[in-house]
Amino acid sequence: xxxxxxxxxxxxxxxxxxxxxxxxKPGRWFKSAAQHRCSGCHRLTYLTYPKKLALxxxxxxxxxxxxxxxxxxxxxxxxxx
Numbered sequence: 001x002x003x004x005x006x007x008x009x010x011x012x013x014x015x016x017x018x019x020x021x022x023x024x025k026p027g028r029w030f031k032s033a034a035q036h037r038c039s040g041c042h043r044l045t046y047l048t049y050p051k052k053l054a055l056x057x058x059x060x061x062x063x064x065x066x067x068x069x070x071x072x073x074x075x076x077x078x079x080x081x
Contacts, residue, residue, distance in 0.1 A: 001044065001053060003027070003030075003031050003052055003056050004027075004056055004060060005028070007027040007056055007059055007060060008027045008028040008031070009026055009027065009028070009065075010026065010027045010059055011024050011025070011026055011062070012024065012025060012026070012027055012030060012055055012056075014036070014055060014058050015028070015048075016038040016040060016041060016043060016045065017043075017045065018038065018041050018043040018045075019038060019041040019043070021038055021039065021040035021041070023036070023038075023039070027056065027059070030047065030052055030055060030056075031052070033047050034046065034047060035047060036064045
């Protein structure tokens, strides 16, 4: 299953599995990033394809659930915190 190009501009939040600190980047960043170092605990997390699939799937479902609720400027609603 490919990572959806329709989510490239969607701001996505990924949380550190060690300390829970989140960071937000656009989908296109996650598509190409291989790893991320948490700014809280400094743990290195490898952004494996299964992790990316789960993240993109979560936001695809979120957008389907919120369909029809776009902002006036056409941007999708902000990610869940």
